[in-house]
Amino acid sequence: MTSLLEQAERTLEKAQSDINPRWYPRYHLAARAGWMNDPNGLVWFDGWYHVFYQHHPYSSEWGPMHWGHARSKDLVHWEHLTVALAPEGPADADGCFSGSAVVDGDMLALIYTGHKFHGSPDTDANLYQVQCLATSRDGIHFERHGMVIDTPPGLHHFRDPKVWQEGESWYMVVGSRVEDTGQVRLYSSSDLYKWQDEGIFAEADEGMGYMWECPDFFTLGEKRVLMFSPQGIAAEGYLHRNLFQSGYLLGEWQPGQQFTHDGHFIELDHGHDFYAPQSFLTPDNRRIVIGWLDMWESPMPEKQDGWAGMLSLPRELSLGDDHRVKMKPVDEVTALRGSYFPTPVRCLKNQKVFVASNAEAVEVQLVWDLNTSTAEEFGMALGDGLRIYIDNQTQRLVVERRYPEYLLEGTRSIPLPAGEVLSLRIFIDRSSVEVFVNDGDACLSTRIYPQLGQRDISFFANHGAALFKDAGYWSLNK
Ligand code: FRU
16 A cells, blocks of 8 residues: 555544544445545446545545545445545646546456646646546555546646446546536547547537536436536526536437437436436446535535535436436345334324434335325424425425524425325435435435434424325334
């Protein structure tokens, strides 16, 4: 191990024991201590799922980026491994930024952005971002090969390579900014070392963002999906409410051709906190996505506890008949379930019923009969801070959080899906909630910060009656 990696390990070993666990996830992946952002290098290699992530081991604030590392046999039980990359070369002197992983024969290759300033870091004019390669045979220790793609002339923001193989070639999409236009650029290679510039792959139309981060490109059903995280899209009504978004464009592509798409950017998740998702394929060919369950410039109160940032549950994607991307938790998460506690009540009339106390790690199931539910608002609450409910007047499904002590208040919502039944799977962890709607129709992910005694679950109906076909919860255990 290099001295920077050893130093990171020593720091983390000590910092880990100082963490305040009150909001530290019970079944989601977070760094042992310190800061985490984007998931990186998601890959199945040598019998393990590997997750790397943007990591600052030395504090719970963003800083010179390292690549943290964990692995799992089943996507739900994670084992932390030693930090994989530290910013120590001339190409990545100021940070090992986001990137991806591919398996080339018996070798695991990480392709990531080397972030560096030539001169003072106070101006973008001095910023250079280049694409770098590191390889490993054991999946744990990496040999660094330095830069494989230099910054194109005139660019400064040029980052987050996602590599895939198609036919005989490797392809890479990279996010970039040209003046105030977000772009994705395409490269190709036969060996991962020498890359050929294939030009602009996709570009923002008016209002679609000044920078496109973390592009990913894959096939889903009969479509091609360009997933990315644009910066600079203005909020419009209920849409694009977060500081930055993540979503996708659907289209067609073949090697050597232009990517054609319908120009319709659709957000992938509708909660307060979901960014920089990355996808990978399982050995049985499922397309899985994991995102960062946070948002830039959010207060992230867990910083005071010695850590910051966590990842979403792994989610399986599919293409709906309506040509929208559907997203549901991977089947493996059911392995976390303990016993099921059904709710004895079937109908709520202007009432709130207590369901569970001190719910730290639970999956709540709620199957509402929309036809016969007349209440103005009905849903579930966690303490006084979180409500997930149907607003019958606006016909929307709402996630509302109220943690004014941390300046975290407000709602996110989606139109109520058509149909007589609304089925919700709600995953609660110590500081997160993920609401999956109708087996993949939509998802809302939000960080929550309940105080002691604020974790009781109740179901409620205000001004009228609400009926469920099924309701209850599983406690989740690792
Ligand atoms: C996205 C991002 C990436 C970058 C990384 C830096 O959240 O800004 O574009 O590589 O985070 O940590």
